[in-house]
Amino acid sequence: xxxxxxxxxxxxxxxxxxxxxxxxxxxxxxxxxxxxxxxxxxxxxxxxxxxxxxxxxxxxxxxxxxxxxxxxxxxxxxxxxxxxxxxxxxxxxxxxxxxxxxxxxxxxxxxxxxxxxxxxxxxxxxxxxxxxxxxxxxxxxxxxxxxxxxxxxxxxxxxxxxxxxxxxxxxxxxxxxxxxxxxxxxxxxxxxxxxxxxxxxxxxxxxxxxxxxxxxxxxxxxxxxxxxxxxxxxxxxxxxxxxxxxxxxxxxxxxxxxxxxxxxxxxxxxxxxxxxxxxxxxxxxxxxxxxxxxxxxxxxxxxxxxxxxxxxxxxxxxxxxxxxxxxxxxxxxxxxxxxxxxxxxxxxxxxxxxxxxxxxxxxxxxxxxxxxxxxxxxxxxxxxxxxxxxxxxxxxxxxxxxxxxxxxxxxxxxxxxxxxxxxxxxxxxxxxxxxxxxxxxxxxxxxxxxxxxxxxxxxxxxxxxxxxxxxxxxxxxxxxxxxxxxxxxxxxxxxxxxxxxxxxxxxxxxxxxxxxxxxxxxxxxxxxxxxxxxxx
Amino acid sequence: xxxxxxxxxxxxxxxxxxxxxxxxxxxxxxxxxxxxxxxxxxxxxxxxxxxxxxxxxxxxxxxx
Numbered sequence: 001x002x003x004x005x006x007x008x009x010x011x012x013x014x015x016x017x018x019x020x021x022x023x024x025x026x027x028x029x030x031x032x033x034x035x036x037x038x039x040x041x042x043x044x045x046x047x048x049x050x051x052x053x054x055x056x057x058x059x060x061x062x063x064x065x066x067x068x069x070x071x072x073x074x075x076x077x078x079x080x081x082x083x084x085x086x087x088x089x090x091x092x093x094x095x096x097x098x099x100x101x102x103x104x105x106x107x108x109x110x111x112x113x114x115x116x117x118x119x120x121x122x123x124x125x126x127x128x129x130x131x132x133x134x135x136x137x138x139x140x141x142x143x144x145x146x147x148x149x150x151x152x153x154x155x156x157x158x159x160x161x162x163x164x165x166x167x168x169x170x171x172x173x174x175x176x177x178x179x180x181x182x183x184x185x186x187x188x189x190x191x192x193x194x195x196x197x198x199x200x201x202x203x204x205x206x207x208x209x210x211x212x213x214x215x216x217x218x219x220x221x222x223x224x225x226x227x228x229x230x231x232x233x234x235x236x237x238x239x240x241x242x243x244x245x246x247x248x249x250x251x252x253x254x255x256x257x258x259x260x261x262x263x264x265x266x267x268x269x270x271x272x273x274x275x276x277x278x279x280x281x282x283x284x285x286x287x288x289x290x291x292x293x294x295x296x297x298x299x300x301x302x303x304x305x306x307x308x309x310x311x312x313x314x315x316x317x318x319x320x321x322x323x324x325x326x327x328x329x330x331x332x333x334x335x336x337x338x339x340x341x342x343x344x345x346x347x348x349x350x351x352x353x354x355x356x357x358x359x360x361x362x363x364x365x366x367x368x369x370x371x372x373x374x375x376x377x378x379x380x381x382x383x384x385x386x387x388x389x390x391x392x393x394x395x396x397x398x399x400x401x402x403x404x405x406x407x408x409x410x411x412x413x414x415x416x417x418x419x420x421x422x423x424x425x426x427x428x429x430x431x432x433x434x435x436x437x438x439x440x441x442x443x444x445x446x447x448x449x450x451x452x453x454x455x456x457x458x459x460x461x462x463x464x465x466x467x468x469x470x471x472x473x474x475x476x477x478x479x480x481x482x483x484x485x486x487x488x489x490x491x492x493x494x495x496x497x498x499x500x501x502x503x504x505x506x507x508x509x510x511x512x513x514x515x516x517x518x519x520x521x522x523x524x525x526x527x528x529x530x531x532x533x534x535x536x
Numbered sequence: 537x538x539x540x541x542x543x544x545x546x547x548x549x550x551x552x553x554x555x556x557x558x559x560x561x562x563x564x565x566x567x568x569x570x571x572x573x574x575x576x577x578x579x580x581x582x583x584x585x586x587x588x589x590x591x592x593x594x595x596x597x598x599x600x
Contacts, residue, residue: 379569386573396581 008062008128011135013149019173024163027053028339030177032152032164032190034058036067036127037307037324038183039134043081044332046143048510050339053175054144055166057151057189061135066127068241069318072112073409073433075119076512077329080454083133084119090133091123092240096221099403101388103229107398108221111406116493117436118448122222122406124241127321155180155193161302179335180303183328186291188309194300200293201367203314204254205374208261208287210271212246214280224403226373226388230273235373235403237316238274245283248274249315251373258287290314292363292370298327299352306331311359313366316373316404323362326409327355333456333510337534346535350416358410365405372402409433416509418516418529426499433512435497439487449494452481453508457530461521462494464502472505472521478530509533540591 018025029045031038034056042052070078070087078084098108112121138144153172154165162180166173182190191198218240225236234251241247250270252261260266267285294311298304307324331351337343375381390397412431420430427435437449453460457477463470463484471482483489483500494500498517507516507529516529546552559575560568580589 382569382573383577386570386577389570390574390577394578394581397577400577 008060009132009135010060011146011148013059013169014147015168015170016145016147016173018175019168019170021173024174024176026161026176026178027051028178029053029181029335030055030162030164030175030179031181031183032056033182033184033188033307033309034061034131034135034146034148035183035185035307035324036130036134036321037328038181039131039138040077040081040325041181041183041306041328041332042144042146043134043138043141044077044329045336046138046141047081048333048336049143050336051143052145053177054138054146055150055152055164056146056148059148061131062128067315067318067321068124068126068239068247069322069406070123070125070130071318071322071407072117072119072121073407074322074325075123076433076436076450077325078130078133079119079450080512081134081137083137086133087125087130088120088123090129090242091125092220092242093120093123094220094222094240095121096219097403097406098221098223099401100223100225100228101391102227103225104392106388106391106401116438116491118450119436122318124239124247126241126243126245129242152184152189152193155190155303157194157301157303178302178339181331182303182305182309183307183324184309186308186312188305190303191295191305191309194303196295196300198293198295198312200291200312200363202291203289203370203374205370206252206254206256206258206261206287206289208248208250208252208256208267208270208285210248210250210267210285211241211283212248212271212275212280213244213283214246214275214278215244216246216275216278218246226401226403231270236274237403246275246280250274252287256287261287290370292367294356294359294363297352298355298359299348304331304335304348304351306355310355311363313362314370316369317362317365318404318407319362319366322407323358326358327351329511330355337510342536343534344536350414350535354410354412354414354416357412361410362407369402369404412513416515416533416535418507418525418532420517422519424499424517426497428498428506428514428517430514430517432514434506434508434514437489437494437497438491439483439494440490441487447487450512452487453512455479456510457533458508459526460506460508462500462502462504473523475523475526478507478526507533538585538588540588540595542595 029052031042031054034054042054045052075084095111099106149169151167152164153167156163161178164175220240223238237249239247262285291312298310306327313319334347334351375384387397387400391401411429414431417430439447441447459478459480461472461480461482463482503520505518505521509515515533
């Protein structure tokens, strides 16, 4: 079972004309790694008219341990990239989590208690399906070139770019990039080739991860057990995926023998206790430990790290691939703006400012979850068990129970935001993605707010209480959506979530983050907030 | 910043001590440690102030 699962999709190596060039060909952006993060960056850049070359050392997708939980914000990003609906249709939608202590239910939680969002709290979907959807999308775009079986074996930093040495089935070639994006995962070759330190905490506890095929009518929810009788003393997690596949994660403790634990008979015996009386087939098994760590800096001149290449967390909380896709989105519009000559290099620095904040937040949550799940001494275990023992009786203790705090987008404390000059209530936050809101078009068809703010910077203006024809003047380079004119807030949720009053105006970044808002329309203020958000 | 109260607050401190004492009477070390862990959590939440909690932890550590 330590053999990798059969690959699901194969992609052929094709010789590129760049391999025959006498001097290295220069490309504006080269991305290393065709995983979810690298592909999301490639598609986002291509949609912003930046040509990209993506290099991947494999010729297939679908091997190895992979993410299955895709968060709402990730789905909103992927929806903007054109594959959100396909993924939601394919995946298993869920929003309920249940936490057990022993065999007793401690509590359940709803991750998206409010209605009116286009995307669900989470879907579960095998990572290879997500990657397949991204590859399909990338292949539709003429600006993306995918090069499979292209392994980066050398990186030289140039003053204004990077020179890559690439190994292929036809031998080596060199390629220059104005900008190199390293999206090559936790074991990033680019990172090691540049000799960068990847420091943090390694946790000793080992976990067994298994995907099984099983016809079962367990509910579609995340179920987490502390010390269940079927897995004495340790924690367990169960998740549903499409195709009758179930993910089971079992804590094994620090002393477990990683090889012996992957013996099919041993795995079967453990899983039988969890799944009885259901019959199941093993699809894939692995034993892992994990690290919480990050690069000190994500931007090294013209080499930029995104996803697991830049930071690593435990899998509890679905913060790995989800945060990587959010890195990709954060970087893509900034790099595109810079290449168009609109932003300064401080805009690239802001990628680091914002995404280091997110990485630290993720590492913090992930570390705390791990500490709760894997107490390191009898004294720590006693405190943890005290929380679990109090949980059925006291609300404060339930809130301390930590089985993974599930991924939510960060609220950036960022120089790109313009501080509020008037107070705003509601759930929208400066430096955070806009909350989604159901709206209606002029002809009555439904549309969501996040579908109305795609592309570049965009303003949203709320017209006077349903007055027809109340449009603010055009601002150069900033399209304006008028609520009450272009789209209609029939359910009043825009007004509620964005605390809108007639005349309220919002400026939204290309990554759908709110960067400024006012109680009245002021073209000069909007232009100035846009300049600030471009670090001009 | 809120400050940990170390001045006596009980009108009958002996009775308060007695209540804590009786709670652990006839308990093994392990049982008493479990009880103390729960008690610490309950009282910490009742205080509900992280700064005061940190001062209390520091005082407990210094006294050891």
